[in-house]
Amino acid sequence: MPAAPTPRQLETTVRKALDRLPIVDLHTHLFDPALDSMLLWGIDELITYHYLVAEVFRARPDLDYGTYWAMKKTDQADLIWQELFVKRSPVSEACRGILTVMHALGLETRVKDLKAARKYFARQTVRGYVDSVFKIANIDKVYMTNDPMDPQEGPQWLKGFDRDPRFLGVLRLDSVVMGWPDGAARLRALGYEADDGLTGRTFDAMRRYLNDWCERLAARYMAISLPPTFAYPDVHSPVTELMTKAVFPVARERGIPVAMMIGVKKLVNPALRLAGDSLGRSDIDTVERLANDFPDVRFLITMLARENAHELCIAARKFKNIQPFGCWWFLNNPSLILEITRMRFETLGLSFVPQHSDCRVLDQLIYKWQHSRALIAKVLAEKYADLGAAGWVPTARDIERDLRQLLTYAP
Numbered sequence: 305m306p307a308a309p310t311p312r313q314l315e316t317t318v319r320k321a322l323d324r325l326p327i328v329d330l331h332t333h334l335f336d337p338a339l340d341s342m343l344l345w346g347i348d349e350l351i352t353y354h355y356l357v358a359e360v361f362r363a364r365p366d367l368d369y370g371t372y373w374a375m376k377k378t379d380q381a382d383l384i385w386q387e388l389f390v391k392r393s394p395v396s397e398a399c400r401g402i403l404t405v406m407h408a409l410g411l412e413t414r415v416k417d418l419k420a421a422r423k424y425f426a427r428q429t430v431r432g433y434v435d436s437v438f439k440i441a442n443i444d445k446v447y448m449t450n451d452p453m454d455p456q457e458g459p460q461w462l463k464g465f466d467r468d469p470r471f472l473g474v475l476r477l478d479s480v481v482m483g484w485p486d487g488a489a490r491l492r493a494l495g496y497e498a499d500d501g502l503t504g505r506t507f508d509a510m511r512r513y514l515n516d517w518c519e520r521l522a523a524r525y526m527a528i529s530l531p532p533t534f535a536y537p538d539v540h541s542p543v544t545e546l547m548t549k550a551v552f553p554v555a556r557e558r559g560i561p562v563a564m565m566i567g568v569k570k571l572v573n574p575a576l577r578l579a580g581d582s583l584g585r586s587d588i589d590t591v592e593r594l595a596n597d598f599p600d601v602r603f604l605i606t607m608l609a610r611e612n613a614h615e616l617c618i619a620a621r622k623f624k625n626i627q628p629f630g631c632w633w634f635l636n637n638p639s640l641i642l643e644i645t646r647m648r649f650e651t652l653g654l655s656f657v658p659q660h661s662d663c664r665v666l667d668q669l670i671y672k673w674q675h676s677r678a679l680i681a682k683v684l685a686e687k688y689a690d691l692g693a694a695g696w697v698p699t700a701r702d703i704e705r706d707l708r709q710l711l712t713y714a715p
């Protein structure tokens with residue numbers, strides 16, 4: 305009987321297997337390159353990512369919000385680089401990510417300015433760079449976040465374009481469901497005769513919109529981000545009524561899941577724009593009641609508050625139609641990824657999706673997955689080492705099979 309591998313040997317083996325596995329990224333804000341300027345990439349987009357915007361105002365509380373927003377993007381990036389990377393050590397996860405990307409691209413990271421980096425990106429073409437980033441990050445496919453109500457995006461889908469098969473469609477619901485009756489006017493503008501009231505006509509119009517756009521996008525799931533106050537049942541809530549009487553029926557008919565991303569407090573500081581959202585603890589009872597009352601609807605669930613992470617694991621043990629996914633947004637930091645991934649392996653085995661990147665900028669795929677692969681491999685190796693103590697040692701095939709289940713999840 306060969307000696308059981310040491311924990312360190314296991315971690316190396318699992319990490320190498322994970323590095324070799326082309327990953328399916330279940331939630332991003334990336335776009336098919338055919339959607340032109342909607343796909344963000346390059347050093348200035350990377351450095352002005354909203355996570356870093358929040359951080360630069362902490363480094364420079366004297367900086368006026370309006371002054372920053374009036375700056376050109378390259379000037380914003382230069383300011384952030386000076387304040388967070390030159391005058392201070394870039395120890396935050398968002399700052400570290402920039403260095404990981406630059407290093408992976410062969411760019412010097414201890415530099416006073418972004419001249420060399422801008423020269424590098426000026427030599428790239430978007431389609432060539434998409435191929436490079438997918439190769440470096442070893443990504444198979446990414447799920448987009450598609451909003452037909454977006455004035456820049458909707459018309460391009462109506463016109464039609466040749467799709468890149470690496471970018472999968474997801475119908476995002478926030479702009480048509482949240483803030484009702486704003487969505488009613490938006491539906492009418494697209495030719496769906498919704499009333500402002502929650503009438504049968506409204507639910508029919510919403511269902512037609514959902515079906516038409518799931519078809520057009522070849523949507524693999526529908527997604528919505530919800531506030532901590534989201535509750536079910538709640539007959540007074542247009543969101544709850546539209547989800548239960550329009551979204552879930554269409555998801556059931558089409559055999560696709562609904563991703564509910566719960567816990568966002570929108571724009572607690574509007575002056576920060578995209579960076580202005582915060583979080584709150586959400587109601588796991590609502591998640592359990594929905595899973596119980598809609599047993600034939602599959603729910604992809606991610607919650608934004610750390611306190612909800614353990615509750616979601618247990619709710620998923622009770623309801624097989626709940627699939628927890630990712631360490632979302634404010635949880636996408638090493639200390640919390642380790643904690644949450646450990647509790648998920650311990651309570652759910654392999655029946656969860658450990659991570660999604662949430663990338664807004666293409667190049668982020670490189671860092672978000674390099675950082676997460678290391679952490680997921682570390683935790684899985686720990687669990688294998690625990691099994692080794694009982695004489696159960698994973699084979700290379702076991703490891704490959706387990707990683708494939710975890711990180712190539714297709715809803």
Ligand code: HDL
Nearest residue numbers: 333529565578632633662664
């Ligand atoms: O609603 C969402 O999909 C969130 O991920 C937001 O887009 C958020 O601003 C974000 O980018 N988180 O990483």
Ligand code: ZN
Nearest residue numbers: 331332333662
């Ligand atoms: Zn997102």
